[in-house]
Amino acid sequence: MAEKKWMPRWFYQLASPRWCYQITGKLLPWFALVAGLSLIGGTLWALMFAPADYQQGNSFRIIYLHVPAAILAQSAYMLMAVAGAIALIWKMKVADMVLKSAAPIGASMAVLALATGAIWGKPTWGSWWVWDARLTSMLILFFLYLGVMALNSAIENESTAAQASAVLSLVGVVNIPIIKYSVEWWNTLHQPATFKLTEKPAMPAEMWVPLLVMVVGFYCLFAVSLMMRLRNEIVWRERRTGWVRELLSKQ
Amino acid sequence: MTPKRKQRLLIVMFIVVGVSVAVGLTLFALNQNINLFYSPTQIAAGEAPQDTRIRAGGMVVDGSVKRDPDSLFVQFDITDYDKTVTVEYTGILPDLFREGQGIVAQGSINEKGVLNAVEVLAKHDENYMPPEVAEALAKAGKMPQPEGQEFNK
Numbered sequence: 223m224a225e226k227k228w229m230p231r232w233f234y235q236l237a238s239p240r241w242c243y244q245i246t247g248k249l250l251p252w253f254a255l256v257a258g259l260s261l262i263g264g265t266l267w268a269l270m271f272a273p274a275d276y277q278q279g280n281s282f283r284i285i286y287l288h289v290p291a292a293i294l295a296q297s298a299y300m301l302m303a304v305a306g307a308i309a310l311i312w313k314m315k316v317a318d319m320v321l322k323s324a325a326p327i328g329a330s331m332a333v334l335a336l337a338t339g340a341i342w343g344k345p346t347w348g349s350w351w352v353w354d355a356r357l358t359s360m361l362i363l364f365f366l367y368l369g370v371m372a373l374n375s376a377i378e379n380e381s382t383a384a385q386a387s388a389v390l391s392l393v394g395v396v397n398i399p400i401i402k403y404s405v406e407w408w409n410t411l412h413q414p415a416t417f418k419l420t421e422k423p424a425m426p427a428e429m430w431v432p433l434l435v436m437v438v439g440f441y442c443l444f445a446v447s448l449m450m451r452l453r454n455e456i457v458w459r460e461r462r463t464g465w466v467r468e469l470l471s472k473q
Numbered sequence: 474m475t476p477k478r479k480q481r482l483l484i485v486m487f488i489v490v491g492v493s494v495a496v497g498l499t500l501f502a503l504n505q506n507i508n509l510f511y512s513p514t515q516i517a518a519g520e521a522p523q524d525t526r527i528r529a530g531g532m533v534v535d536g537s538v539k540r541d542p543d544s545l546f547v548q549f550d551i552t553d554y555d556k557t558v559t560v561e562y563t564g565i566l567p568d569l570f571r572e573g574q575g576i577v578a579q580g581s582i583n584e585k586g587v588l589n590a591v592e593v594l595a596k597h598d599e600n601y602m603p604p605e606v607a608e609a610l611a612k613a614g615k616m617p618q619p620e621g622q623e624f625n626k
Contacts, residue, residue: 273603277597311481348566355508392488413599414598416601424601429601
């Protein structure tokens with residue numbers, strides 16, 4: 223086709239499972255290193271050196287798990303939606319695999335956010351669970367993850383399964399802004415965001431810097447587990463190709 | 474982009490935009506039902522139904538908490554800095570309950586306009602700080618306060 227390419231070269235290279243397998247193999251140890259360092263460092267900092275809150279005392283420290291998990295649960299879903307759109311438009315196999323690999327990781331992040339929130343809610347609010355807009359929309363996000371995972375395993379044909387879960391991811395992405403703005407649009411028990419991109423955080427630096435470290439650590443951990451699952455998926459689906467056979471015979 | 478891809482791009486955009494519009498309209502229609510609680514202004518305006526269980530949210534007014542020394546009965550006012558509602562409750566209050574704290578009470582409004590609560594939840598705000606900072610801010614009278622806006626959306 224004489225038509226000009228729409229996307230940069232690496233975008234088309236990503237479409238090749240083999241290239242994708244090689245590049246993730248190179249990136250993996252670096253992300254693992256950063257994830258390990260920032261998660262261990264951030265946890266120690268958060269639990270031992272960050273000051274306690276004036277009202278909640280030490281129970282506020284669960285924020286260092288709750289907030290990164292909630293951010294990741296939403297980011298992972300957005301990644302799934304983007305991968306789903308690419309899979310539908312360009313028919314890219316790797317995008318299908320990214321979508322499929324990201325779903326269980328995102329679901330675990332959503333569970334972690336819901337569980338830590340409930341554990342924090344009992345002593346702070348006086349209730350494990352309230353059906354307010356933020357909590358309910360987060361629960362819906364978790365069910366969307368389960369739906370994508372169920373669709374993927376229920377449909378035998380790989381490309382049909384990928385198409386169905388791509389459509390579900392795209393439909394569910396409307397929930398992401400609802401989660402984000404639920405605390406601003408409606409009366410909720412959940413407090414508004416402590417962090418906003420446009421404003422100073424509503425907590426001092428000695429509290430939010432460790433939180434930022436934890437968020438970075440969670441993103442790297444997500445990248446590591448996504449790449450590991452993706453490589454697994456690539457090898458499985460390309461098991462009949464020459465390069466995978468060669469790779470396996472070497473081991 | 475090939476025409477085929479362009480067409481698929483359009484379909485994808487149609488899905489996303491269509492679902493957003495549908496969900497947006499639904500949420501807009503359900504707006505009042507999604508709110509977890511009524512603000513004192515809404516209750517004063519008669520928007521909250523009587524004799525059925527509702528939730529009311531507001532700040533506990535300074536100096537309004539009256540405890541019965543012999544029982545767990547407690548009476549206090551909640552406000553959104555515009556209107557005020559009196560709450561009566563018998564039971565254990567959450568640890569965070571104090572004057573100037575946001576709370577959400579569940580119960581029914583009687584004919585005198587008093588909320589008989591069966592459950593009181595503390596509403597934490599987004600501000601976190603170490604005790605020393607809180608003390609210094611309180612001394613200087615600069616303690617961040619949740620705005621009445623927070624209870625009246």
